[in-house]
Amino acid sequence: MITSLLALKQSQSQTFTENGKRIPVTVVLAGPNWVTTLTDTPDHKTIQLGFGTIKNLSKPEIGHIKKAGLDKKLRFLRNFTVEDLEGLTLGGHVKVEQVFAPGDVIRVQGTSKGKGFAGVVKRHHFRGGPRTHGQSDRERAPGSIGQTTTPGRVYKGKRMAGRMGSDTITVRNLTVVAVDPTAQTLTIKGLVPGAKNGLLVVSKEPKHPVKKE
Numbered sequence: 001m002i003t004s005l006l007a008l009k010q011s012q013s014q015t016f017t018e019n020g021k022r023i024p025v026t027v028v029l030a031g032p033n034w035v036t037t038l039t040d041t042p043d044h045k046t047i048q049l050g051f052g053t054i055k056n057l058s059k060p061e062i063g064h065i066k067k068a069g070l071d072k073k074l075r076f077l078r079n080f081t082v083e084d085l086e087g088l089t090l091g092g093h094v095k096v097e098q099v100f101a102p103g104d105v106i107r108v109q110g111t112s113k114g115k116g117f118a119g120v121v122k123r124h125h126f127r128g129g130p131r132t133h134g135q136s137d138r139e140r141a142p143g144s145i146g147q148t149t150t151p152g153r154v155y156k157g158k159r160m161a162g163r164m165g166s167d168t169i170t171v172r173n174l175t176v177v178a179v180d181p182t183a184q185t186l187t188i189k190g191l192v193p194g195a196k197n198g199l200l201v202v203s204k205e206p207k208h209p210v211k212k213e
Contacts, residue, residue, distance in 0.1 A: 001087065004080050004203040005030045005099055006051035009110070009194050010185065015177065025177055026192045028108075030202055031096035031184035036068045036077060038090050045082050049094070050074030052199075076199055097181040100202070104176040109201040110194035111168060118164035126159075169193035173205065 007030035015025050037048035050065065052075035057065075065074055069091035088094070100106070120126040120142040129138030142161070146154045171192055178187040192200060 001084065002047060002049075002080065002082050002094060002099060004049075004201060005033050005094065005096065006049055006076055006078055007186065007200040007202050008052065009192060009196055009198050009200055011196070012191060015187070023177075023189055024191060026188045026190065028186050028188065028192070028200055028202065029184060030100070030186045032093035034068075034070060034072065034074060035088055035090055035092050035094065036065055036070065036074070037079070038085055038088060040085055045085055046079050047082050047085065047088060048077055048079045051076045051078075078201065095181065096184050096186060097179055100176050100179055100186060100204070102176050102178055105205045106174050106176060106188070107170055107172040107203050107205055108174060108188065108192040109168065109170040109203070110192055110198055112165050112193045113195050114166040115164035117162065119161045120159065123161065123164045124159045 007028040010027045010029050012024065012026050014022055016022055033049040033051050035047060036050045037046075039046040050070075050072070054073050054075040057073050061077075062073070064077075065072065082088075115122075119140055121128055121140045126140075126142060128140045129135060129143060131139055142159075145158055145160065146152075171190070174192070175189040176186060177189050179185075180187075186202065188202075194200065
């Protein structure tokens with residue numbers, strides 16, 4: 001059965017547990033996901049899910065979705081590997097309550113907010129240099145970045161100024177607090193990456209077998 005769904009981040013809020021403890025939560029819209037492709041081979045089984053709507057699509061994308069018997073303009077298409085295709089039909093849909101339930105341990109993958117070009121103080125939390133002794137312009141400077149004649153170059157991956165954010169981030173071991181079948185939303189304990197209405201991939205955490213002593 002499928003263990004992942006596409007979702008959109010809706011809002012961040014807070015709620016209270018049964019014993020009165022306040023916890024941060026994120027509400028995500030996670031359904032319905034539409035089945036656009038089913039692949040069943042001896043080596044692997046995959047499913048492609050479509051989610052969200054968009055005003056304009058290219059003709060190849062429209063034709064691809066029509067092959068599944070859908071007339072929707074789906075914004076996002078993603079492929080997932082599954083163990084079996086039981087209960088899945090081409091052109092059908094998967095609702096959030098079919099995959100997740102309160103108490104499930106999940107992981108959420110998304111794209112972090114883009115910050116643009118940033119210096120080393122903001123990007124890597126550098127302290128900067130002293131302002132005394134005539135160094136009036138060294139407060140946010142990175143300092144020396146290279147070596148002498150050995151090796152005579154700057155190492156690849158050196159922490160320097162550059163583009164910050166817009167990275168693929170996965171937050172693991174989150175818990176489903178509530179499932180709303182009517183609104184097709186998930187309430188997740190904790191915060192997830194990305195901006196409002198950003199695409200998320202919500203997946204169940206795999207259960208690792210317990211090692212016997």
